[in-house]
Amino acid sequence: xxxxxxxxxxxxxxxxxxxxxxxxxxxxxxxxxxxxxxxxxxxxxxxxxxxxxxxxxxxxxxxxxxxxxxxxxxxxxxxxxxxxxxxxxxxxxxxxxxxxxxxxxxxxxxxxxxxxxxxxxxxxxxxxxxxxxxxxxxxxxxxxxxxxxxxxxxxxxxxxxxxxxxxxxxxxxxxxxxxxxxxxxxxxxxxxxxxxxxxxxxxxxxxxxxxxxxxxxxxxxxxxxxxxxxxxxxxxxxxxxxxxxxxxxxxxxxxxxxxxxxxxxxxxxxxxxxxxxxxxxx
Amino acid sequence: xxxxxxxxxxxxxxxxxxxxxxxxxxxxxxxxxxxxxxxxxxxxxxxxxxxxxxxxxxxxxxxxxxxxxxxxxxxxxxxxxxxxxxxxxxxxxxxxxxxxxxxxxxxxxxxxxxxxxxxxxxxxxxxxxxxxxxxxxxxxxxxxxxxxxxxxxxxxxxxxxxxxxxxxxxxxxxxxxxxxxxxxxxxxxxxxxxxxxxxxxxxxxxxxxxxxxxxxxxxxxxxxxxxxxxxxxxxxxxxxxxxxxxxxxxxxxxxxxxxxxxxxxxxxxxxxxxxxxxxxxxxxxxxxxxxxxxxxxxxxxxxxxx
Numbered sequence: 001x002x003x004x005x006x007x008x009x010x011x012x013x014x015x016x017x018x019x020x021x022x023x024x025x026x027x028x029x030x031x032x033x034x035x036x037x038x039x040x041x042x043x044x045x046x047x048x049x050x051x052x053x054x055x056x057x058x059x060x061x062x063x064x065x066x067x068x069x070x071x072x073x074x075x076x077x078x079x080x081x082x083x084x085x086x087x088x089x090x091x092x093x094x095x096x097x098x099x100x101x102x103x104x105x106x107x108x109x110x111x112x113x114x115x116x117x118x119x120x121x122x123x124x125x126x127x128x129x130x131x132x133x134x135x136x137x138x139x140x141x142x143x144x145x146x147x148x149x150x151x152x153x154x155x156x157x158x159x160x161x162x163x164x165x166x167x168x169x170x171x172x173x174x175x176x177x178x179x180x181x182x183x184x185x186x187x188x189x190x191x192x193x194x195x196x197x198x199x200x201x202x203x204x205x206x207x208x209x210x211x212x213x214x215x216x217x218x219x220x221x222x223x224x225x226x227x228x229x230x231x232x233x234x235x236x237x238x239x240x241x242x243x244x245x246x247x248x249x250x251x252x253x254x255x256x257x258x259x260x261x262x263x264x265x266x267x268x269x270x271x272x273x274x275x276x277x278x279x280x281x282x
Numbered sequence: 283x284x285x286x287x288x289x290x291x292x293x294x295x296x297x298x299x300x301x302x303x304x305x306x307x308x309x310x311x312x313x314x315x316x317x318x319x320x321x322x323x324x325x326x327x328x329x330x331x332x333x334x335x336x337x338x339x340x341x342x343x344x345x346x347x348x349x350x351x352x353x354x355x356x357x358x359x360x361x362x363x364x365x366x367x368x369x370x371x372x373x374x375x376x377x378x379x380x381x382x383x384x385x386x387x388x389x390x391x392x393x394x395x396x397x398x399x400x401x402x403x404x405x406x407x408x409x410x411x412x413x414x415x416x417x418x419x420x421x422x423x424x425x426x427x428x429x430x431x432x433x434x435x436x437x438x439x440x441x442x443x444x445x446x447x448x449x450x451x452x453x454x455x456x457x458x459x460x461x462x463x464x465x466x467x468x469x470x471x472x473x474x475x476x477x478x479x480x481x482x483x484x485x486x487x488x489x490x491x492x493x494x495x496x497x498x499x500x501x502x503x504x505x506x507x508x509x510x511x512x513x514x515x516x517x518x519x520x521x522x523x524x525x526x527x528x529x530x531x532x533x534x535x536x537x538x539x540x541x542x543x544x545x546x547x548x549x550x551x552x553x554x555x556x557x558x559x560x561x562x563x564x565x566x567x568x569x570x571x572x573x574x575x576x577x578x579x580x581x582x583x584x585x586x587x588x
Contacts, residue, residue, distance in 0.1 A: 015375075016370055
C-alpha cells in the first residue's frame, strides 16, 4: 500500500510540466557554459593554471574537468531555486488547490501522507542531481576527450581544492561527489517542505527556504560569525567539494554528512508536527 | 453512523461550532442546513478528521474520529462544494491516485464506478477538459471508490445549472435506494433538502437550532394569515386570551393547540376588530427555516462563525 501511495505521489509530481523546468534549465545552462568554455578565455585560463603547476594542459582539459567546472555555478545558483520550488509545492500547493482536503477525507494518516510526499521530494532531488551530473558529463564528452581530471575550486576563507586524477579515479570521485550533492539537494528540499507544511502559499515556502539558505551564506561569510560557521547549513554543503581534496577530508565530510542528515530529519519533524496540529479547511 | 456529542470548535476568539449534538442514523438522507458561515463545513471538517475539535466527541461508523481515524473513514466517501482534481492528469488516473489513499482498487471496480456515474469514454481525457458537471460526476466517482457506507456531501450542487442540480438530486436518491448508503447532505438549497432528506438539522452561528424530521419541521406551528383592522390590538387581545402563541411579519399568527380559525374570527368580531381576510397557511421548509433564523437572531447573539 505504501508503494502504491508513493507511486501516486510520483505520478502527481512527474505529471506536472513545472517539475521539468529544472531539468530544462540545466540542459540549456550546461550547453551555454560549454560554448563559453570552448570559445572564451576560460579554457585558456584553466590551461595556464595547470601549466603553471607543472601539468600538461592537453592531458587534463577533459570531459571530467569541464563537467566539474560546469557544475559549480549551477549548484550555487540554479539547484537551490528548482529544488525549493518543488519542495515548497509539495504540501502548500495541494492545500491551496483544495486537493489536500479531498485526500484527507480518506483514511490515510497525516504522517504517512507527509512521509510519502517528502520521500517523493527526496527522489526528485536525487534524480535532478543525477541528471545534472550525467548531462554535464555527457555534453562535456561531446566536446572534450576522456582523459585525466583536474579540479581547482577556491573556498572562501579556506585553502582551495587542487587535485589531478586519472580518468578512472576522477569518475569515481565525480560519482561520489554527486551522492553528497544529492544530500545537499534533499536538505534544501526538506527546508522548503517544512515551510510548505505551514499554512502559507507555495511561493512563500520557496522564498522562505531560499532566504534561509541566503542568510546562512551571508552569516558564513561574515568574520563576526567565523567561530560559529559550523552552524551554517551552507558550510556543510561543501562536502561534495571536499571529496576531491588530497588527502580526502573524511572527518569533515562525515561531520557535514551527519549535520545534513540531522537538518533533514529536523525539518521533516517540525513540518510534520505542525501539519498534524493544523486544521485543514477550504 | 454519525454521532456528535457536545462538539465545539474555536478559531482564535471565535466559536465556529458550539455544543453541537447530532445523530445521523443508518440508511437516511440527513440534511444539514444553514446559511454560509453557519458552521456546516467546519462540522463536516471535524467529522472527516480534517479539523480538530476544541471539545466534544465525534464518532463516525462507530469509531472515534480523533483517535481511530483510519477505521472511522474506511467506508466513508466525501464530496466538497467545488470539485478539484489534478487537472493535468486523466480522470481515470485521478481515481487511481485517490483510491490508493484508502485501499488498492481493481481496474474493474474503477471502470464499474466510471460507468455508474456516466463518465465512460471520457475517463481517459485530462480533467482540465472536463465541464463542471463532469467534474461533479468524477467527484462522485472518487467518493464511491471505497465502497462507502456513509457519504458526506458538502454543497454538492454548488455551481451546477438547473439540469445538473436535477441530475445530482436523482443520483443522490439512486445512491440511497440502490446502494443503501447513509448520506449527510450539507446545503443551503432548501428546495433540494426538502426533496431529498428525511431528517434535517439546522445550524445557525455554530449552534444547532433544530433537529427533526421534515414533517416535524413543518408542523411546529399552525400559521394563519390574518388581515384585520388593527393587527397590533388583535394580537394583544388574542395573546392575552391564549388563542394564539406567536406572530410574524405583522401578518401571521400561530394558533394555540386546539384553537380553530372560526373561534378566532368570532372572538375578533366580538372585540369589534374588523376581519378582512383569514387563511390557513401550510408551512414550507423555506418559511420554517426563515422563521428559525429570525428567532435565533432574536435570542442572544454569538460571535460570528467562520
